[in-house]
Amino acid sequence: MDAATVVDALAALAHEHRLAAFRLLVEAGPAGLPAGTIAERLGIAPSSLTFHTRELMQARLVTQRRVSRQLFYAANFDAMNDVLGYLTENCCAGEACGLECGPTGSAGSAAR
Amino acid sequence: MDAATVVDALAALAHEHRLAAFRLLVEAGPAGLPAGTIAERLGIAPSSLTFHTRELMQARLVTQRRVSRQLFYAANFDAMNDVLGYLTENCCAGEACGLECGPTGSAGSAAR
DNA sequence: TCCACTATTCGATAGTCGTTGAAATATCGG
DNA sequence: CCGATATTTCAACGACTATCGAATAGTGGA
16 A cells, blocks of 8 residues: 555545545445435535545545445445555554554554 | 544654654654755655655654754654553453454553 | 843745535446 | 436535745844
8 A cells, every 4th residue: 555545545534525425335234325315414416425435536535335226335445444444554653652552553554 | 632633643654754654763762863864765845845844744644853954854753652551451351352442542641 | 131042923925724605427127 | 217315416606725836024143
């Protein structure tokens, strides 16, 4: 996982609506939620939601699957964990930062 | 730690130069690095570096202190850990996401 | 005091982001 | 096939981001 990928993921999450949408999807679990439901919960226009889900998909943070006429979005936990791994890898990189991120950063996915 | 604060922090890190700068500062430890050194390492103009350090400071991710005529910037590990705590708190929020972020997310700082 | 050094502020500019309504696409039920 | 539902694509717009050079402010040494 290189810096550019991490930047994309962080940029995707660095927005009020996208962070809220991602949170909803995390809570929804693997089943995910249909686009319309997310847009309604966030209080934004359907076309705006599409714009944001596209950003999240390009960052590999969510996946899309069709169920009848609805498009369900679900959080990609692996990608999210890679990002966290990269950040915690940077944190405590051989230094005494006094945080508990060290043992966490040992996640194998960090070096992907 | 509310969502808006997390969004600010993520936005601050969601840029090639700022993520690189933050990484440099993490590696530099509490002593930090002077502005000129960071700008040189990143290959950007001094005024551009100021722009980015301001973003990082507004997000509380770095601190600034004067040493003679140089301004040293240092990573704010507490703030960084709060952000990670928030993200891991969202991740695995009572769900089986299959990641190791659950036990990590138990960090007390998450609820700050 | 005067100069060199370090970094910031200012002004201008090109590019990207986020939003929406309207139109188009895809799917299902009858 | 046709209408209804769900979502995306398109075009346009205002706002913000990132960049740099030039000018300004703060610090230390001679």
